[in-house]
Amino acid sequence: MADDLLIGVLQAARRHSRRPALTDGRGRTTTYGELADRVLGTAHRLRSRGFSPGSRMLFSVRPGPDAIVLALGTVAAGGTVVFVDPGGGQELFTRRTELAGPAWVAAESLLYAASAPGPVRALARRRGVLLPDYTSLPVRYIRSGPWLPGVPLRSVSTRRLAKPVADAPVPDPRPDQDAVVVFTSGTTAEPKAVVHTRGSLAAALTVLATRCELDQDSRVHTDQMMLGLPALIAGAHWSMPPYGFAPAAEPAALAAGLEGATHTFLVPSDLAAILDSGVALPRSLRQVLLGSAPVLPPLLRRARAALPEVELLAVYGMTEILPVAIATAEEKLAHDGDLLGRPLPGVRARVAEDGELVVSGPNLCRGYLGSPPLTEHATGDLARLEGDLIVLTGRKKDMILRGGTNVYPGLYEPAITRLPGVADAVMIGVPDEIGDERIVLALVATPDAGPHLAARVRASLPDLIDVYALPDEVVVLPELPLSGRTRKIDRSALRAGLAR
Known part of the structure; x- marks a missing residue:
């Protein structure tokens, strides 16, 4: 290593x-x-x-x-x-x-x-x-x-x-030399920058190279350093698409670029667009890493059916420490909750008293620029540990407060996406005039969903989620708003749209 x-x-x-x-x-x-x-x-x-x-x-x-x-x-x-x-x-x-x-x-x-x-x-x-x-x-x-x-x-x-x-x-x-600084969350007045050392990056990249079984016979096709640099450490061949290339806009061009490649990285929305297009990916492909946004069961089921010979890996991590855990499509689909996987070698995970996942390991960043060093990182995610498995239950900041009860959407969204006809599901708290929040469940339908999806889902919910978390309203949208290069669901934009 x-x-x-x-x-x-x-x-x-x-x-x-x-x-x-x-x-x-x-x-x-x-x-x-x-x-x-x-x-x-x-x-x-x-x-x-x-x-x-x-x-x-x-x-x-x-x-x-x-x-x-x-x-x-x-x-x-x-x-x-x-x-x-x-x-x-x-x-x-x-x-x-x-x-x-x-x-x-x-x-x-x-x-x-x-x-x-x-x-x-x-x-x-x-x-x-x-x-x-x-x-x-x-x-x-x-x-x-x-x-x-x-x-x-x-x-x-x-x-x-x-x-x-x-x-x-x-x-x-x-290994202790500062190598990269990456700006992440933080206000304009107080920007926040993550500092990684040569050692913390090496730990992260070597773990990925080992888990992905990269060697001199591998070819990685991506513009993401997260996968490209492990390829260089392993002696593999790293090829890059043209700058600014958008896989979702040009699935055929992506497939052509992947010819001969064994590994690539995609955000879930790009993989969905490729599957929608019907373009066949080359038979050389062995692994597709998925990350930067939630990897949901409906997408995994479609991808596994279309790419039966390809191992689909959902990567969990953040700028401060990457990767934390990796789960295969089979592992995620077999679990009732939102499984993140086992902590990767060297990574330690614990759950704080308030349910927040806290992680540490040799791939942890030094800290934030201008701040004391970190010994562990509070992820902002809520989770539970089932033996050595990490199961995500929600985001602290996504908590909905209704009638004095805390509702964590991450506990329920994975189960809702497993319902027939549901491609994606997001629960949002929309403030009312007295400061409480009503819960709106926003759905995106699969192509074969048929009519009356909202009514069918509403009828299924009492047997699926806790009574105090039942939504006040269920809506079907053509798509969910996304933000940034990682194409994560923009909950703030969705909340603003549903409040109108």
């Missing part, structure tokens, strides 16, 4: 130097030997340009081989990669950069041009795109792509940084 992310990748590069490591969306392939040379060359040139150990690099480079090389090279130079999404607006961007205190910025050339004062920014604003001004920061700049008007004049090209250097030194193992 690798105990250092960077050393794990470089060791794999030595063992598999002539084998393919990364293939981009245009089909261009980098071998393991070339990957190691480019990473070490980047680290050498960063240090020669004044990049010092402990420096942080604000990182807004699209997923691809260049981004992977630059990120690993930054870590090899002793630095920390701070991932920042430019889409949150200037105020949030300012707060986040103030917290991170970067000495360097790496971004796309087009992003610099569209955010800097000038004609490109004016054109972007007329089209409704307002980006934070990267060029106003007192930092050193790296660009990915050609120089464009608005790109800082002294910016360094990623391609120039990555040229191999003869006898570039291999960094020493430093």
Whole structure:
């Protein structure tokens, strides 16, 4: 088991130097030997340009081989990669950069041009795109792509940084070194950033590589580092779809990209769109990892019928500690509740007095930027332990208060989705005029649901859920609102829509 992310990748590069490591969306392939040379060359040139150990690099480079090389090279130079999404607006961007205190910025050339004062920014604003001004920061700049008007004049090209250097030194193992910072929840005034070390990332990625049985004969097709980096540690071949590719919009293109692949990662909504399209996925596929949103029984039943030879793995985790547990489709469908699975090797789980799941392990982040280190993480999820199995019962923040009784939707939604004709089910509390909440059950029907689904479900509920949790209203919607790249159900938007 690798105990250092960077050393794990470089060791794999030595063992598999002539084998393919990364293939981009245009089909261009980098071998393991070339990957190691480019990473070490980047680290050498960063240090020669004044990049010092402990420096942080604000990182807004699209997923691809260049981004992977630059990120690993930054870590090899002793630095920390701070991932920042430019889409949150200037105020949030300012707060986040103030917290991170970067000495360097790496971004796309087009992003610099569209955010800097000038004609490109004016054109972007007329089209409704307002980006934070990267060029106003007192930092050193790296660009990915050609120089464009608005790109800082002294910016360094990623391609120039990555040229191999003869006898570039291999960094020493430093599992305690901060490696990445990922911004997560938190208000604009108080942004929240998770800090992972080389060691915590190595623990997470090695566990995934082992559970997914990745080896040099595997090919992983994804733009998600969560699965791509374990592939590199295992000596597998990581191929990437084109930047911005949306599987749900182009199922046939996804199937073509997966030709020869053994593993991929999908959010549940993308898998549902692929199944709806009728497009056949290649026979080479052995595993599909599902995550970033609830993985419900109706989808698993459909997927298992359409992909009988593929192992479907529901991954549970969060930015602070990933993965926590993995359950197969068969395990989830055989359980009455929302089974998350057994804690993965090294992960420890307990349930607090209020029912909240608390986890810890070697893959736990160091903590939050500017805050004391963490020894365990309170997930915000409610759960129970059945022996060594974790069963999810709800979200603390999703609790509904009705008549002085706490109702946890997660206790009931999995059972409701098992009813005939139900593709998805969400229970929402809608405040009334006196501060209490009425419970609305929102359903999405399967294609073969037939008429009167709401009435049929309502009639089944007394035998299925506790009487105090019975909904005041049952509605059938064409779809549920989703949010973010992970396509999670947006309960706030749903609540607002049902309150009208």
